[in-house]
Amino acid sequence: MTEFDDVTVTGDGQSAIGNTVSGDLIQTQLQFVRGRPSMVLSEGEIADRVAGYVPALNHEEIVGALDRHHAVALAGASGTGVTTTAVAALRWLRPDLPIRLFSTDEDDVEEIAAARACGYLVRAGDEDPSRLRSCLEAVHASGGFLLVVGTQAEQRPFSEFLRVLPVHPPPPDAVYRARLARRGVGRGWPDWPRAAELLKDATPGDARRLADLVAAGGDEREVELAYRGWDEHLRGWFVSNGDLRDQTLMIAAATIAPADETSVYGAAMSLARQLKIKVEGGGLSWCPSTGLSELLGADRVDDLVVFRRQGYADSVLQHVWDDYPLARMDLLSWLSELPTDEVVELRDGLRQKLVAVFADLAAEHDAVGKILRKAAEWASVHHSADLAYVALARTCLHQRVGGRVRRQLYGWSTERRTAQTLKLTVVRVCQVLGETHASIALTRLKHLGTYGDEQVQDEVYEVVRALAELHPGRVFQAALTWCRTAAHLSSQKDMFHRARVGLRVALAEHDRPLAAPPGESVAPGPAVPDGTRLRSVLEVIELLAGCGPHMRPLLLDAARRLAAGGYRAYVLRAALAWAGRPNPHTAAVGTEIFLMLTVEVTGEGFPAILVGRDAVDPMECAAAWAVAVGAEAESPGAHPAFEPAFRLWLDAAAAHPRMRKRIVAMIERTPGEAAQAAVAPQVADLRRRMVVLDAVRRWADEGPRRRGVKEVRQEVFVRLLYPEWKRLLLMAWVRIRSMLGQ
DSSP states (O other), X not given: OOOOOSOOOGGGXXXXXXXXXXXXXHHHHHHHHHXXXXXXXXXXXXXXXXXXXXXXXXXXXXXXXXXXXXXXXXXXXXXXXXXXXXXXXXHHHOTTOOEEEEOOSTTTTHHHHHSOSOEEEEEGGGOOHHHHHHHHHHHHHHTOEEEEEEOHHXXXXXXXXXXXEEOOOOOHHHHHHHHHHHHTOOTTGGGOHHHHHHXXXXXXXXXXXXXXXXXXXXXXXXXXXXXTXXXXXXXXXXXXXXXXXXXXXXXXXXXXXXXXXXXXXXXXXXXXXHTTOOOTTGGGGSOOGGGHHHHHTOEEETTEEEXXXXXHHHHHHHHHHHHOGGGXXXXXXXXXXXXXXXXXXXXXXXXXXXXXXXXXXXXXXXXXXXXXXXXXXXXXXXXXXXXXXXHHHTTTTOTTTHHHHHHHHHHHHHOTTSOHHHHHHHHHHHHHHHHHOHHHHHHHHHHHHHXXXXXXXXXXXXXXXXHHTTOHHXXXXXXXXXXXXXXXXXXXXXXXXXXXXXXXXXXXXXTOBOOOOTTOOOOSSSOOBOHHXXXXXXXXXXXXXXXXXXXXXXXXXXXXXXXXXXXXXXXXXXXXXXXXXXXXXXXXXXXXXXXXXXXXXXXXXXXXXXXXXTOOOGGGGHHHHHHHHHHHHHSTTSSTTHHHHHHHHHHHHHHOHHHHHHHHXXXXXXXXXXXXXXXXXXXXXXXXXXXXXXXXXXXHHHOTTSTTHHHHHHHHHHHHHOSXXXXXXXXXXHHHHHHTXX
């Protein structure tokens, strides 16, 4: 067990059993994010945008500016198709160029220089001039393209160094018809007379939304009402049903539907308390359950209250928000308190849905502070990682609040005293974040692994491996960077933790099969690993070896894993090189790895490293043996594997006369090899000779009948006791030791 005495982390002392996030919940949020084009920019989303693109009225001007300057800022209000115009312009100019949704947060800019030329799509609302200027310089140096999208106000701080062009959107009816064609909808809908009236003064985003409502099904009346947000219908309903208890029933049911009626009444009662509505008569004063469906205009399906009309349930809360501004803060408070309300019992699915509604509503209206406070409270106070996860996973990529959420995730990841459940939650949120912003997620995971306990590190490892399926090269390089930066940390505990996570990822990823070049298929047969990755892993092990003995257990385990994975010859060669390094810590690690590998034997009982295709010359091992012998001379038992390994080599020398010469020659060199010693060189040399001679004597005494034992013993003793003055000096040293009782 490795102990550290320089850091105390109180945040990790809590029990977190049962407070992790389930795989099903992770998949649900990943599906949500992937289904929101504003959050991701996958190849499928890019293809969909380009295929349905109706050129902006100044499309050619935008393409020309991008071609000349390799960077342009496109400005326009929400819904005017600024992002689609940017993507289409770049694809028009360079169809082969990959496009990445990018953020300059933290150290993400550093990877631009290391990557091949790419198109970077940046949201102006997430950036500041200094970071964006650095990003622009890096993109120019890499030969890529930069497109910054946002409103005119968001682009204003960048106008000094970036060409800002307003996007003149195409006619909305043209966008509507193009979207219908893309969705494969015909049957008179493209020429629907009401579409032109509905789209008067509309944006391209509105036109896309109308087309998607048509594609989802429904008659003309329902499509029109859904497009208008059911405003007229809901306004009439709230006027006709003025009883506040009935209105809270509608709001509650629409918010959590589909839900059982008990949950609907409980949620309505909670909302009434939040709004300070005095309810006399308790539960008897509410609408009877027999009339609930009729009151709400809902249906019953398997004892659940269900709203079938397209978009109707989602429109209720938005209608209340828009028409009753004084109730807005109460609505947010109700949505945030209900999931942990001790009076109202809700099943887990409903609790998570309430958090999702709260997070979406708060994000749309820029209430990011409330999102972050509630997420921390759910995780730290209520130990409900699932609730905190839903809130953060749904907002970390949001166009309006995503940047501030990501910054808070960074703050939590670097704070030692962050509560355990919150740390575990942030780890899993990084899986969602990393699918779009891999570098940003990996930065936060690095700090979580550094300052978290073993449970947090295990969660970090699982998330990083999941991200490696999407970004294998980036993840592997990040793991190496974690190991390298660990060597510069002042805290031994932090150093060990970061290196532990980084090495674990690197070991899992170093032999990932090489990806096929674009346009080529993978050849049949066994996968071929990338040899440069193995060399990189061995290089960081050597770097960490020089950091001190506290790293040794971690590095020995890494070497053991590599050797067991079929790379024993590579590990052995590296260990022999490390054993000869001037850094004593590096030499000690190389020696321990060498001893660990040299005790592996063949079926005949001989050291495996001395036979076979990858056999090493015994003379190449002299430096490693010298370090081991020197350590034994200074502190007997320093290397427990020393004597068993040394005996195996003596057995090999006794059984193989041709191998004997090289092994004995190596033994002769061992005491004389340069070594660090705290005493005079002559005394150190005598001590090392005594270690070797004593080991040979014990080996020979236990096996006098074995063939070759006598010959080996004689050759070693002659080599180490010759010339005569050394023999006499050694005898004097033995006599002095005896007199001193050593």
